[in-house]
Amino acid sequence: MFQLKVNPVTGKSEWIVIEEDEESSVVVDLATTCYLDMLNDAPRNSAYLHAIHSTLLLFSNNHSPLHVLDIGSGTGLLSMMAARSMSHHHSSKGFVTACESYLPMFKLMNKVLRANHMNTTIRVFNKRSDELQVGHHIPSRAHVLVSEILDSELLGEGLIPTLQHAHDCLLVENYKTVPYKATTYAQLVESTYLWKLHDLFNNEANAADGIHLVPKGKETILRVKPQQLAMHCDAIGEEIRLLSEPFKVFEFDFSKRPDSHGETQVHIKATNDGTVHAVISWWVLQLDYEGLIYYSTAPKWVTPLQNNGLPSSYSCIRYWCDHWKQCVWFSKGKGLLVRKDENVCMNAIHTDISISYEFQSQSQRSEVDGHDLSPQLLSVTLSPERIAIYGDNNWRLSMLKAIDYALKEKDSPLCVVADDSVFLTIMVAHLSKKSRTIALFPGLREKGSKYLEAVADENGYSMDRVQVINSKKQLTLDDTQQKKADLLIAEPFYFGSEGMLPWQSLQFWSRRTMLDSILSEDVCIMPCKGILKGCAMSLPDLWRSRRALENIEGFDHSMVNSTLGACGGLSSSLEIPCLPFFIWQCGETKKLSDTCTILEFDFLKPMTSCHGKATVEFVDTGVCHGFALWIDWVILSTNNIVMSTGPDQRYWKQGIKLLAEPFKVTKNIPGICSAVLEASFDSSSGELSVKYN
Incomplete structure (x- = not known):
């Protein structure tokens, strides 16, 4: 088996060979997944067990062998639940088909099945479900589909395309599914913290450093990807002001072929005066056909009765888990002003992999400063945390002091930016009109160059003083016109490595080492x-x-x-x-x-x-x-x-x-x-x- 391994400090990738018996070799690879967290979710496991049992009981009078299909099997837990339930309650011989496309997990599942003496009961395929063919891989269509291909948003793991293919090619006409149904809910909230995660334009307006990362008219040239963000919203519960009751958005019936596209208009009554900075959403699973077994990802402040009147037997108490969180959708710009008892109209759209929202009146309100970029203009997407950092006045002021100090007494300095910091690149060019800056931009690359060009006028520099050089090639004195670097700087920040271990930003040290031959004797290195x-x-x-x-x-x-x-x-x-x-x-x-x-x-x-x-x-x-x-x-x-x-x-x-x-x-x-x-x-x-x- 081959595994892609990334060197944390060089950023380079290489394929390494993992032998069959080298179980420890894939520890880090699988440890960073959510499998362990998911398998420790006792309410989830219990809900699936009881739902699978009650669903298979519906087929207890079947004369033909019962066929259960498990898609995205993981360790095979749901397959084993189905196999055990069939052996206890079905006189005719049934069988389970499991498919798992991720090879390390497929190998691990086989170990689990052998240890539980079910390796001959459950037939396993290292394939995607849309690669299975009836009559070739499996003898017949399945009567029951069990699956857990749900993410925090519900649809992000390809639930809809998977169900569509299964409906068309792998399941009998009147099949049953576990889970049976899913309903998404949402709530309007006000939160300064959530606002700072996406509105760089209005946060930057409070900065006094003269840098315009998102100039007026180009408000979304640096932005968060327009999608829902998975987040543990309970952690900021005290910083959230609720502006509506929870409301239902979409319902997905898994016993029917789902549509790839859906739209609905929701009318929401505001419960307080305030500014809608975000829409917080979650989902509720109905796992069984009868509607007795539920699982919810709602935040703690939501009661079962607020989830559209769930039965009293339903409990929203669940363990903290990282595999399913709530989701946050950011309102544009400064947000949407609402008054208590006002009717807010919101459009919700789902594709086959995501759900998005838009307030009908928001683009018409003068209080909102968010604008959409013209299609021909560049847009660089950053993480919400990076957007918040770039909008933080204290952070910017500290960087300004450091750069300003480093530039003192340096005439026509050459500065090399060793990471993906567009902020530091612009700041050097802005502060020193005689400086020349080379940005390596190992992650942003050409996109970073185009961005610098797009905001040059608003930041008072010309592109003849700023150059982006592909960091894959070794920087030499030929690239610097035989001048050695006076400054080597970084935040450090490497595009695409957000969310990794903190010391993976030691990539800066590796790059500093490679650049040693072009650094002047009195070079200023930041961070030092x-x-x-x-x-x-x-x-x-x-x-x-x-x-x-x-x-x-x-x-x-x-x-x-x-x-x-x-x-x-x-x-x-x-x-x-x-x-x-x-x-x-x-x-x-x-x-x-x-x-x-x-x-x-x-x-x-x-x-x-x-x-x-x-x-x-x-x-x-x-x-x-x-x-x-x-x-x-x-x-x-x-x-x-x-x-x-x-x-x-x-x-x-x-x-x-x-x-x-x-x-x-x-x-x-x-x-x-x-x-x-x-x-x-x-x-x-x-x-x-x-x-x-």
Whole structure:
């Protein structure tokens, strides 16, 4: 088997061969998926078990063999549920067909089936469902379809195309499905935090640095992709003001062939005066035909009665989980002003993979400054967190101070921007009219060049002073017209790597090393240092969602734990990988220690392997589940300008190293309640390993 591996610091990809028995080789690959989190979702598992049982009972009088098809089988849990239910309640011999297209998971599923003695009962295909053919792969069409190809938005994993093909080619005429139906709901909300995640134009208007990343008339030249954003909205519940009751948007009946396109107009009564910054949405599954078994992804503030009058037996209490969240759709510009009891008209549209919303009157209101770009103009899409950072006045001011200091006493400086920061590129050109800037833009590339050209006039520079050079080729003095660089700068930010582990931005150190021959003796390097920091955390929700699996509804899953990077009850020799999370979205959290410095990376020198360790003293009482890890970037040591990406900062993900087993700690017992964190950075592979004692 081949697996694509990316070197974290060089950004280069290479294919590596994984032998059949090298289970540990795919740990990190599968650990970063949602499989473990999903399998630890007990309410989900229970709901599917009971729904599959009740659905197959409808076929108890069938004379022909019952055929169940499981699409996107994962570990085979739903297939095993169906096979066991058939063996208990069907006199005629039935059979289960399972298909899983992801090869590592297909191999893992075979291990699970063998361990549960079901490898001869369930026939498994390493194929997409639309590759299956009746009469070739399977002997007949299926009577029942079981599947869990749902994402936080509901449709993003290709649910509709999958159901369409199954309806046309793989299922009998009067088939049944588990789940049976899904309904999407939404609510209008006001939230300054959500507004800052998308409206760069109006946030930038408050900045005093003279930089216009999104000039007037080009408001969406840097923007968030116009789609729903999955987010744990409970985490910002106190910062959300509800402007409506929950309302129903779409209903999808899985027992019928779904349409690829649907539109509906929803009339919503505003319950408060305010500004609609976003639409928060979720879905409710009806898993069984009778309508007795439900599962909801609603935020905690929504009661079952608000979900269109669900039966009293339905409970919206569920574990924190990361595989299904709520979704956020941003309202344009500053938002939509509403008055209490006003009727708000909203259009909702679904395609075969997404759902979108638009307020009918928003584009007509003078309070809204959002404008659509003409099709011919460039649009660069960034993550919501990156948009918020670029709109943050304090962040911009700190960067301005650092750049301004670095440019002092430098006549006609040559600056190399070693990352994808359009902000720093524009700022240098804006502040120094005699400067020349070379931007490497390893991720943005040509799109970054076109963007700089599009906003040049509004920022007071000409493109003869700014050049984008493909960073894939080695930069030489020929590219710099034989002049050595006076400044080498980065935020650092690499387009496309958002959401990865914090130290993957050490790609800056690798690029600084490759550029060593073109740097002047007194070059100013920003950031000049990276500091790996950490603290002990209580993370009960996250740890539970990633704990080792044993028995799931009667099926042994213990053999998947090491491959999925589980914690708890495993051999101490097995490494639990560091994983990237927004800690503030990890459910219940508590900081148990002061912040410690583990390792420093000196960017003034070429990249080298390094090692460091620190003692963590606990300062609060609680249960320690792991350590939060992040990098503080020292932009300029002389001015003590430091950009932290720690747990107190919402716009960056932290690395989390979960413990094999959590332990209780008590504050104020020196030397007894402490831990040692060690980190080793390998410059050849770009890997950072973290161990604790």
